[in-house]
Amino acid sequence: MRRSKEHIMASSHKYVLGVLVFAIIQLKGIAGSHEHLQHLKSLHFSLFQHETINKTGYIIVDGIKGGAAVSQTTTPFGTLFAFQDPLTVAAKRSSKLVGISEGTTVTSSLDGLRSISIAKLTLRLKNHKGSLSVVGVTDNVKSSNLPVVGGTEDFLFVQGYVTSSPVDLTGLTVVYKIQFHLYWPPYATPSS
Secondary structure: OOOOHHHHHHHHHHHHHHHHHHHHHHHHHHHHHHHHHHOOEEEEEEEEEEEEEOOOEEEEEOOOOOOOOOOOOOOOOOOEEEEEEEEEOOOOOOOOEEEEEEEEEEEOOOOOOEEEEEEEEEEEOOOOEEEEEEEEEEEOOOOEEEEEEEEOHHHOOOEEEEEEEEEEOOOOEEEEEEEEEEEEOOOOOOOO
16 A cells, blocks of 8 residues: 555654654653752852871772872772861861761772762751761762762751862862752751
8 A cells, every 4th residue: 555645744744743742741841840949948058178198088998909009189999098077168278167078988990080989078057057978989180979868957858969179189188179059858948
């Protein structure tokens, strides 16, 4: 059975029209959900993490021999590192202390630049106090986003992520800027 050119064109137009209607419905749904995000309670701020080797951060287990050397930015593959670093309001270590970052990392790349990180960030800010838990992969020389997986006190039920970016990788103490992007779902609001 042969179809006429007009019949095929009409069928094609109906199909394209159906796809366009479906796409518009989907886009409207996405736009509606984006508007919902704008109504969430949010908090955005930055702090600075200061890590000093053999003072606030220690190698617990050496990684493999023959891999990357230990430096301010690298540790051998498999290295287990633990830290308890101060969080301040500015890049200078002498600036106001408002929190502590404590956790552990395991070097997960053969070049020694990336690690799987687990950290608890305890914060004492002017209007918020409590802790945030983050888990993810950090890059020692580039910005990395880590999801927030939990919180306590004023940060209970919070969602979002932190961005860790190197500021100063020279000297005995390395400094990272930690940017916080936090959102409270509609059923949870900060207690302060």
